[in-house]
Amino acid sequence: MSRKVLLIEDEPNIAEAIRFLLTREGWQVQTHGEGADALQVIQGASPDLVILDVMLPGKSGMEILRDLRELEDLQGLPVLMLTARGQSRDREMAENAGVSRFMTKPFSNTEMLTAVRDLHAQATQS
Amino acid sequence: MATLNVLILVCLAYVVLLFGVAFAADRMAAAGRGAWLRSPLIYTLSLSIYCTAWTFYGAVGNAARSGLEFVTIYLGPTLVMVSWWWGLRKLVRVGRSQRVTSIADLISSRYGKSNTLAICVTILAVLGGTPYIALQLQSITLSFSIFAEADPSGLYREGSSVFWVAAGLAVFAILFGTRNLDANERHHGVVTAIALESVVKLFALLAVGAFVVWGVAGGVGPMMDRIDASEIGQWHVDAGRWTTFIFLSAAAFICLPRMFQVMVVENADEGHLRTAAWAFPLYLLLMSLFVVPIAVVGLDLMPEGSNPDLFVLTVPLSQGNDWLAMLSFIGGFSSATSMVIVTAMALSTMVSNHLVMPIWLSTQEGSGSVSGDVRNVVLMARRVSIAVIMALGFFYYRLSGGGAALASIGLVAFAGISQILPALVGGLFWRGATRTGALVGLTVGFLLWIYTLLLPGMGGTLISDSVLQNGPFAWGWLRPQALFGIEGMDPMVHTVMWSLSLNTVAFCVASLLSFPSPLERLQGAQFVNVFDHSVAPRGWTGSVAQSEDLMIMTQRILGAGPAQDFFQAEVEQQGGRSNLPEPTPAFLERLERELSGSVGAATAHAMIGQIVGGSSVSVEDLLAVADESAQMLEYSSQLEVKSAELSRTARQLREANTKLTQISEQKDSFLSQVSHELRTPMTSIRAFSEIMRDTDGLSAEEQTRYAAIIHDEALRLTRLLDDLLDLSVLESGQVSLNVGGDTLRSVLDRAVSSALAGTGQTLTVRRSKASERIPLQTDLDRLGQVFINLISNAQKYCDAEEPELTISAHDVGGQVVIDFADNGSGIPPEARSMVFEKFARVGVDKAGGAGLGLAICREIMQRLGGEITYLPGQGGAAFRVRLPLAYRQAAQ
């Protein structure tokens, strides 16, 4: 079966890089660059994995994650969060909000792929 | 032999001389000249009214009868003067600081301004003073009669001469003793005349003494032998009388109304006491130096039974030395007149102030307020009082018949007036002394004096012999001259001992048992502690002095500036004739209101009342209170200032803290934004460079595309770093401007071509180049940077189908205004306030900007002395740039 990842990232170049990496891994990659309607897009796409940027126009990634964890059917959805701000406070906030994995930009491609693989493995095991 | 006519002529001439001296002294004092009138010498000489005719003539008589006993009358005052440092000095200070007018006023003032006490003292003083005046009249008539006996014409009639003497003295006292009202305005004329009389009587007595010693006896040695050989040639003095009389004369010296008048009321300078302390005892010593020789020679020369009281006159006469006798007569005349004049003045002040004025004021009460000239009423009361007192003395003399009973009157009067002593000394040194105590003590002493001395002394007329012998109702222990069964004492010693001791005991006990009123306690403290807060006050001159004191007090309360302004305003309101306002009721009311703002209504009322009205509390004390109030006000205002300072500091600290927090937050947020802006391009660069490194079989297009992304993001990083550095330099103010001159048009030309270079030229720029011919003097590169930023923003963000940018320029009064307006949808109103902030980006478009462009533009425009604002209402996004035509340093 095809694995589906939803990438919510407003920087087109970063989105293109991640899409390139994950497509080659066999993921079906859907991208979205807006924060305000991100939750609806997630619900509509029902992905196996969500990669979420923190700094998004309209609505921050933290809020999206919090709202997402409020929803019953999405509580187990693995979420990989990316931030460019790189402050430890952000990591805390994200963990409190129910993040599955937190990564600071810039990241190495291997790092990204490993994280995605691990998250998917955990999700399918449980 | 001098005829009576010559005597009268000399007498009149002497009186005219006195009038002249008094008049001249008054004139000189009024003209402000004659500082010598207030010299210690005049003061000392004026004190010598203590030596009356009774002492002038009577001392010799006394010596002829009882040897050296007469000297006690001089030793008492000597001891008082020697102890001036802690005695008289305090009395004088209190009298002057409280503006005391008489001994009665002093006692009343000390005990809470009690008029009852004042009346008691006044009655006591009049009762003691009237016989004393009679004694002086008697001595004058006696001396007249000595000359009259020898006068063949026999025109002399005793009665009429006494009358004329009394009338003349009354006129003199009225003329020079009641010229002015204010107690502290001294009677220079009278005092100077008295000083002259003192010199005359001393000179006369010394002359007679010298004549007796060297003219009659033949020198000091023979004189001493003659004294020892005489009937009084051995020391024989009753111990009781010796000590009693020293004490009594000391007490009387302080308490006698006339002594109080010259010593305290007429005192011009407290320092005079220092001179008088030795000079007056010296005067007394000289006065008594020849008394014993004259007495001894008189006893030798004069026939048996002649009056020793007149030896001073009769001895020179008997030796045929008429002119010396005449001089001696003038000396005695001087002694009598000076005493009578001052006594009449002192007593009249007391009578008018404490008897007449209270009655007059109570009759005026019906009319609501005191109308008319109170001053005239007071002066008239004093004049009438003088006349009445002289009349009393005259009638007393006539009624008593001028007999020998008068001889002892001097000491009787001393004993009477000394009853004031306990209340006086207690009032000066003991704060616990009360009005009740003073009243009880005075009454007890006064009644005992009358009962044991005055009535028995008058013989059987007022008190029956049976009472004298057996006591009233046959109670032996109440016999007037042997109280409590103690017999055999000298009547004088008996009276003084009992009356003064019981007076003192009653005074102390009643003081301890009673409770003083607040005013009494205040006055008590001021009297006892007079040296703590007083200076010798200046003289008071009428109402202007009041204004001056009001001014001083007001300055102490309000501060110098406001007080002077207030008074100046009042002067102008009143017509501005002088530099101080008249103390009119309206002015006082306003002043009171003004002061009550500072010290409270009650205090202000009391203070003004005290200065303008009565003087139960002295001005000096009020000033002291005012000082304290001012200190407290100052202190509390200092506290207010301090607390205001504290709260200001606290507010500043809070503000600084808030600012620091804000700055810290701004720094955090700035750092986090910078971090974000740096990491974002680096993420793309790293990701694609790893892809290109690690991925085999990338197509050529892919390789080109990814390399282009890496290149773009690298450029973006560079731009970001450039902008950050630029902003940092601009914000820190360390930017150095490169000012040059060019027209606006060429600056815009360069900016437009630079901004649109390498792009698709999609943006149409509309300009009216004619209006752009404005010469500019500024940093052209920086201005161009602003323009480029604005044009490329329009290029990036204008969302119109055919994007257009209209640039229009105007010259507005030394400033050039350039508007940049595009035809896009513009910036939403809620974002407009944000566009100039750092990292502010509107919309989702990621056109490669870091969001620092407009922030940099704003900083640049501030440096150039202009501004950049968002211009609403232009359809699309519009910015207005405004800057001075010529850059000025001051514009920074």
Place this chain on the structure above:
Amino acid sequence: MSTGEDRPPSGVRPSLFLERQSYRRRRLSDAARLLPFFGAALLAIPLLWPDASGAQEGVPLSSAIFYIFACWAGLILASLVFGFAARRMAKHDDSEPETDRWPR
């Protein structure tokens, strides 16, 4: 007996140690204060003399006069000396004790 001159002007604390000058002045005023008592004692001495009324011879009046007037003159002289000394010291020192300054 309250003696104001020992009290410092209000608002000024009394200093424990006086300068030699003011110490001298205080002792001088002490002496001036004692003078009347001394004088009174001197003038009481004649009361101890033998009385002429008794059997024995009394003191001659001339001697009595001499004694009394000598005492008297002595008192005057002492008072004069104290007066001048007080004035000289007052001039020497600003804080003249007998003209108490205005409070503060």
